[in-house]
Amino acid sequence: MTRVAARFSTKPDVTNATTLATGPRLAIATDTVCTDHVAPPQHDEDPERFVAAQRGFERSQCVDSALRLPMRIATLEELARAHTPQFIEQVMATRGASGWLDPDTYYSPASSEVALRATGAALALTEALLDSCQQGVGLWRPPGHHSCADRALGFCLFNHVAVAARHAQQHGKQRILVVDWDVHHGNGTQEIFESDPSVLYISVHQGPPQYPETGAPEEVGTGEGRGYTVNLPLSVGADGSTYAAAFERIILPIVEQYKPELTLVSAGYDAHELDPLGGMCLLAEDYAWLTQELVQTLGGAERARLGLYMEGGYHRRALTACVQSTLDALTTPERIAHPRASGRKLTARHELELSRIERVQREHWKL
Numbered sequence: 262m263t264r265v266a267a268r269f270s271t272k273p274d275v276t277n278a279t280t281l282a283t284g285p286r287l288a289i290a291t292d293t294v295c296t297d298h299v300a301p302p303q304h305d306e307d308p309e310r311f312v313a314a315q316r317g318f319e320r321s322q323c324v325d326s327a328l329r330l331p332m333r334i335a336t337l338e339e340l341a342r343a344h345t346p347q348f349i350e351q352v353m354a355t356r357g358a359s360g361w362l363d364p365d366t367y368y369s370p371a372s373s374e375v376a377l378r379a380t381g382a383a384l385a386l387t388e389a390l391l392d393s394c395q396q397g398v399g400l401w402r403p404p405g406h407h408s409c410a411d412r413a414l415g416f417c418l419f420n421h422v423a424v425a426a427r428h429a430q431q432h433g434k435q436r437i438l439v440v441d442w443d444v445h446h447g448n449g450t451q452e453i454f455e456s457d458p459s460v461l462y463i464s465v466h467q468g469p470p471q472y473p474e475t476g477a478p479e480e481v482g483t484g485e486g487r488g489y490t491v492n493l494p495l496s497v498g499a500d501g502s503t504y505a506a507a508f509e510r511i512i513l514p515i516v517e518q519y520k521p522e523l524t525l526v527s528a529g530y531d532a533h534e535l536d537p538l539g540g541m542c543l544l545a546e547d548y549a550w551l552t553q554e555l556v557q558t559l560g561g562a563e564r565a566r567l568g569l570y571m572e573g574g575y576h577r578r579a580l581t582a583c584v585q586s587t588l589d590a591l592t593t594p595e596r597i598a599h600p601r602a603s604g605r606k607l608t609a610r611h612e613l614e615l616s617r618i619e620r621v622q623r624e625h626w627k628l
């Protein structure tokens with residue numbers, strides 16, 4: 262085990278709980294077992310990603326003050342709220358073996374255990390947000406948002422955010438927001454909640470031909486869930502100014518109207534300009550700005566209940582910087598400079614894309 266990972270305790274930090282009792286509390290949920298999901302050679306989703314993400318936390322301003330949540334596993338009953346029993350069984354049956362669940366999604370002997378505990382960490386984070394913590398971050402792997410009710414996809418075993426949202430529903434929450442800023446569309450999360458108006462799924466992502474090629478603006482949900490799926494596909498090269506425009510013109514006004522009781526961010530960092538899988542141009546400070554704007558729209562640090570649930574991010578140095586940057590953004594009262602302040606401008610192509618998305622969303626929201 263690495264030195265970075267070894268610092269995490271299995272016991273809640275009672276001292277922190279006491280010192281932070283008067284202000285917004287930030288929780289961290291993670292599990293060192295996540296490095297035991299062993300990647301085949303040259304695979305992008307490797308254990309070093311977890312070490313890189315932990316390093317971001319270690320370098321953040323909240324390293325000493327964050328409430329470290331106890332590790333736990335997800336139970337089969339909790340998983341079954343988002344996944345079929347057959348699929349859960351399929352993942353559990355991989356124990357002790359190595360192979361592939363789909364052309365992208367491998368498993369190693371400990372992967373089923375890692376999957377149970379990574380989703381367990383997501384549940385622990387959710388419980389903290391439902392209890393006394395205003396904000397929090399969950400660091401784990403593999404990612405989860407491509408995983409559908411009945412199948413593994415795109416490096417993902419269990420869908421952490423989907424299981425977490427179902428957990429919040431069990432605790433009586435009726436308006437749960439999922440903001441997915443991973444560079445890939447979270448097709449699994451969308452599919453699980455597309456007919457459910459109590460979970461608003463908003464995804465900003467790189468559109469086709471980027472994997473998984475879903476998430477068109479016209480995919481707005483089905484049945485009672487119509488209007489509660491919001492997709493913002495952008496073409497290659499979108500930078501901080503493009504994402505800022507997407508947030509200011511579409512995402513934040515919708516969040517304001519929905520008034521979520523709990524916000525889960527599917528926090529992938531593969532839209533960073535250095536990421537080998539994405540074609541976008543975000544910087545670590547852009548993620549910080551997005552985080553702060555979201556928190557402000559949710560009523561500020563004292564009132565917002567928001568967790569960052571780790572998804573993708575495949576450039577290790579960028580992943581460290583992005584985790585640190587978003588955690589610092591949650592901690593500091595100082596506002597991060599607007600991405601446009603650096604002189605970057607919206608391109609005509611991205612303006613056209615945003616206008617098309619606005620047209621679709623005006624049928625459901627005031628924009």
Ligand SMILES: [Zn+2]
Pocket residue numbers: 443444445529531572573574
């Ligand atoms: Zn991704």
